[in-house]
Amino acid sequence: MSQGVEFNRLMLEMRSMQADAMVRQKPVASTPEPGAPSFSEMLGQAVGKVNETQQASSQLSTAFEMGTSGVDLTDVMIASQKASVSFQAMTQVRNKLVQAYQDIMQMPV
Structure with missing residues (x-):
C-alpha cells in the first residue's frame, strides 16, 4: 500500500514540475524573465x-545489507x-x- 502512496506522491511531484514549467513558458519573441531558470537549468535540476x-x-540498500538498525x-x-x-x-523525457x-x-527548409 505504501508503494502506491509513494508512486502517487512521485506522480504529483512530476505533475507539479510540469505545471511550473508550463506557467514559466513565454512566447519565443519575448526576452527571458530575470531570475527565471532556463530549460537547461530545469533539466539539470531534474537529472x-x-x-x-x-x-x-x-545508501539505504547498503545500510540494510550491513545490518544497520532502524533500516526496514x-x-x-x-x-x-x-x-x-x-x-x-x-529516460522517457530524454x-x-x-x-x-x-x-x-x-x-x-
Missing part, C-alpha cells in the same frame, strides 16, 4: 533529483522503486527530446 534519489536508494526492508524496496520510476521517467530533435532536423 540532479533523479541522481539524488538513486544515491539515497543505494520495506523502506529499502520503496526507495528502490522510487529510484527506478524516476529513472524511467527521465527519448522525447531526441525524437523532437530528429523531427526538427528532418523538416524541409
